[in-house]
Amino acid sequence: MNTARILLRSQCVRCLAPFARTTHLQAVLSNGGLAHCSLGLSSTGVQQVHRAFHASSRYDKNQPVPSTLKGSEEDGNKDKSLVAHDDLFERAGKEAKNKATFNKVVEVFNKRDVRRRGHVEFIYAALKKMPEFGVERDITVYNKLLDVFPKEVFVPRNFIQRMFNHYPRQQECAVEVLEQMENHGIMPNVETKVLLVQIFGPKGHPVRKYQRLMYWFPKFKHANPFPVPHQLPVDPVDLARFSLTRIANDMDTRVTVYQMPYTDITETGEEVQEPHIVGIQSPDQQALLAKHNPNKPVFVEGPYPLWLRRTCVYYYVLKADPVPPEEKVEEYMDPELVGPQQSIHYPLWIDMDLQRDMGDDFSFNVDNVEEGAIYAMCMAGQGDQVTLARWIAGLQETNPILGRIPTVFRLESGPRELQDLTEPQRPPGADMEAEHSAEPDHVMEEQQLGGQRVKQ
Amino acid sequence: MAASRTGRLLSARLLGTSTKQLVWPSASPFWSVPRRGYWRPGQPRERKWLWQRINFDFAKGVDGVRKNVGLLKDEFLQRWVGPEGKPLLEHMLEQTRVLWEFRGPESLNQWLVSSDREIGGRSEVYLKLGRNNNTCLLYGTLCSAPPRDGETRYSGYCTMRSEQLRASFDRKKHHDVSSFNTLHLRIRGDGRPWMINIGVENYFHHQRDDIYSYFLYTRGGPYWQDVKIPFSKFFLATRGRIQDDQHCLLLDKMNTIGFTLGDKADGPFQLEIDFIGVCNDPAHTEDFAYEVYKRNPEV
Numbered sequence: 001m002n003t004a005r006i007l008l009r010s011q012c013v014r015c016l017a018p019f020a021r022t023t024h025l026q027a028v029l030s031n032g033g034l035a036h037c038s039l040g041l042s043s044t045g046v047q048q049v050h051r052a053f054h055a056s057s058r059y060d061k062n063q064p065v066p067s068t069l070k071g072s073e074e075d076g077n078k079d080k081s082l083v084a085h086d087d088l089f090e091r092a093g094k095e096a097k098n099k100a101t102f103n104k105v106v107e108v109f110n111k112r113d114v115r116r117r118g119h120v121e122f123i124y125a126a127l128k129k130m131p132e133f134g135v136e137r138d139i140t141v142y143n144k145l146l147d148v149f150p151k152e153v154f155v156p157r158n159f160i161q162r163m164f165n166h167y168p169r170q171q172e173c174a175v176e177v178l179e180q181m182e183n184h185g186i187m188p189n190v191e192t193k194v195l196l197v198q199i200f201g202p203k204g205h206p207v208r209k210y211q212r213l214m215y216w217f218p219k220f221k222h223a224n225p226f227p228v229p230h231q232l233p234v235d236p237v238d239l240a241r242f243s244l245t246r247i248a249n250d251m252d253t254r255v256t257v258y259q260m261p262y263t264d265i266t267e268t269g270e271e272v273q274e275p276h277i278v279g280i281q282s283p284d285q286q287a288l289l290a291k292h293n294p295n296k297p298v299f300v301e302g303p304y305p306l307w308l309r310r311t312c313v314y315y316y317v318l319k320a321d322p323v324p325p326e327e328k329v330e331e332y333m334d335p336e337l338v339g340p341q342q343s344i345h346y347p348l349w350i351d352m353d354l355q356r357d358m359g360d361d362f363s364f365n366v367d368n369v370e371e372g373a374i375y376a377m378c379m380a381g382q383g384d385q386v387t388l389a390r391w392i393a394g395l396q397e398t399n400p401i402l403g404r405i406p407t408v409f410r411l412e413s414g415p416r417e418l419q420d421l422t423e424p425q426r427p428p429g430a431d432m433e434a435e436h437s438a439e440p441d442h443v444m445e446e447q448q449l450g451g452q453r454v455k456q
Numbered sequence: 457m458a459a460s461r462t463g464r465l466l467s468a469r470l471l472g473t474s475t476k477q478l479v480w481p482s483a484s485p486f487w488s489v490p491r492r493g494y495w496r497p498g499q500p501r502e503r504k505w506l507w508q509r510i511n512f513d514f515a516k517g518v519d520g521v522r523k524n525v526g527l528l529k530d531e532f533l534q535r536w537v538g539p540e541g542k543p544l545l546e547h548m549l550e551q552t553r554v555l556w557e558f559r560g561p562e563s564l565n566q567w568l569v570s571s572d573r574e575i576g577g578r579s580e581v582y583l584k585l586g587r588n589n590n591t592c593l594l595y596g597t598l599c600s601a602p603p604r605d606g607e608t609r610y611s612g613y614c615t616m617r618s619e620q621l622r623a624s625f626d627r628k629k630h631h632d633v634s635s636f637n638t639l640h641l642r643i644r645g646d647g648r649p650w651m652i653n654i655g656v657e658n659y660f661h662h663q664r665d666d667i668y669s670y671f672l673y674t675r676g677g678p679y680w681q682d683v684k685i686p687f688s689k690f691f692l693a694t695r696g697r698i699q700d701d702q703h704c705l706l707l708d709k710m711n712t713i714g715f716t717l718g719d720k721a722d723g724p725f726q727l728e729i730d731f732i733g734v735c736n737d738p739a740h741t742e743d744f745a746y747e748v749y750k751r752n753p754e755v
């Protein structure tokens with residue numbers, strides 16, 4: 001926190017003699033203020049001689065400005081017409097939309113005027129353009145944007161200014177920058193704090209917002225017991241593996257890739273894209289399936305959605321209907337193996353209810369929802385019956401009883417196009433009509449554990 | 457200024473009743489509609505007098521009298537069995553209580569469902585009973601395109617909230633869960649993060665939008681998920697903005713509980729709830745998870 005301490009010292013010096021213009025004091029100020037001045041140098045690149053608070057500054061115009069952006073600037077200045085700040089971004093975006101061009105645009109704005117006229121509008125425009133350039137998750141870009149504010153001008157100098165929201169528009173603009181950071185879940189760093197303190201002083205609204213971010217974000221950062229990484233695996237098979245292990249609820253499950261995606265050439269010579277099939281099953285589920293009554297069918301239901309941040313993947317489930325109580329078979333437990341008479345050296349049944357007191361009863365007074373057993377799950381590139389039949393065939397190798405059990409497919413009516421996993425996140429307004437028309441069918445028929453209709 | 461410009465996450469209101477008409481901010485007599493609630497930009501600001509708001513209908517009056525007298529009779533007779541009809545021993549010794557369960561269509565009447573359609577958005581949300589009338593299914597589509605009214609900036613939320621308990625003659629009744637310290641839910645989501653909002657009974661007018669919230673992370677998948685959240689983890693937020701002065705959620709007058717989805721991922725969603733209960737975890741001794749002292753550190 002050296003920078004912060006130097007900052008405070010320099011501020012104190014300024015408080016003592018705000019209007020002193022002696023060269024001696026200027027030297028003192030320049031020495032004291034070198035730390036943050038160097039920050040300013042590195043970001044803007046313009047050689048600035050440090051000035052006293054109300055003195056003018058001299059700046060060096062030797063730094064070259066990119067020619068594409070410079071030419072139009074001069075034209076604009078000559079015409080004295082209003083140049084919208086979106087224009088700058090659009091022109092830069094024609095070449096490429098990435099962090100480098102975004103930074104270039106900000107630098108051009110910084111170099112244009114040392115007083116940074118119109119910086120509030122520029123920052124608002126930049127905030128809107130950030131998602132297009134793909135930099136909304138980059139903390140260095142936010143710091144660069146905060147650097148656009150002229151330093152020390154907005155710091156209140158007495159209690160009246162502090163009371164009356166000194167430079168409210170600029171404070172609101174900085175709060176907007178921090179709010180966009182908050183919306184994307186990006187933690188600010190110490191450079192953000194130093195910048196905010198330099199620009200608005202330690203008691204303004206932006207610094208308070210920063211303090212709130214730094215208080216609440218660490219508390220909620222690890223609140224998710226099932227965290228999803230920001231960078232999901234791109235390969236569909238890896239993604240299927242990740243999501244299946246996530247929903248499996250069992251540590252003993254085994255993931256099997258029944259088919260990798262490949263291009264098949266049929267007899268007629270046309271190429272057909274075969275999808276991937278990834279299945280998951282645990283030994284407990286295998287045992288349950290082995291005990292399944294062959295007269296009852298098993299159902300392949302799906303596709304059910306699973307959301308991982310912004311992507312939705314679909315999985316299919318092999319399950320059976322719940323067994324009615326009259327047909328429930330009581331398992332025969334050998335009293336020598338299980339129960340109070342079991343062997344004490346190799347116990348199969350352990351009653352460890354000792355942590356609960358005699359009077360404690362933490363069960364809820366509700367009937368358990370009767371549901372059928374789930375035997376396996378899978379994710380496939382296409383949701384049609386042929387692909388899923390291949391999955392069942394693959395499952396049959398480890399569960400031979402499947403050969404004798406009738407399998408019924410309860411899939412969604414109509415061809416269901418799965419979302420392409422490599423597709424970037426759709427912007428919120430786009431193709432809503434297509435979704436809406438498809439939505440009513442999907443929404444009305446979607447029941448978590450399928451209705452009574454049987455589709456084949 | 458900033459608060460009016462940014463869109464706020466509203467507490468759930470029944471579709472259609474949030475269009476409260478407002479009068480002009482000039483001095484208005486006390487019998488006209490007071491200025492409150494959210495005014496959707498573009499709606500006409502009509503002036504409705506008190507007698508225009510009340511529905512004077514004979515059939516409705518008869519129904520109302522019948523219902524309220526029945527409730528009053530219950531209240532008089534239930535106390536001979538025990539508090540609120542529960543035997544006294546059960547009330548004293550219970551360690552878990554089921555607050556809401558979904559057995560039958562009348563259980564859905566206790567819930568209000570709302571989405572950002574009220575502010576002009578395009579999300580849809582529906583509530584229905586799940587399979588075998590045992591669970592409830594909250595499903596719909598989320599769309600985070602903000603409404604183009606020049607004022608709202610963020611959009612895309614769907615909520616479900618329990619209704620306020622009513623005693624006879626529309627008096628407010630509260631849930632008293634002071635002998636418990638953990639909220640227990642049995643849900644089956646699709647991997648989306650939800651937020652649980654608990655509304656409590658407040659004394660001051662300024663506290664009317666105070667909601668205690670915490671996150672509900674669903675795993676997704678076909679298995680039921682038991683979620684246990686201690687009440688000490690709920691933080692205080694007003695109109696969606698987390699507050700600086702935090703205090704513990706007081707359990708003796710809980711009014712409503714709600715679930716909100718606003719995770720900016722456009723597309724269909726669903727949440728299946730089996731039951732909502734409270735239990736007492738004796739191992740949990742925390743009073744409050746967040747700092748209560750004044751936090752205004754000097755830089």
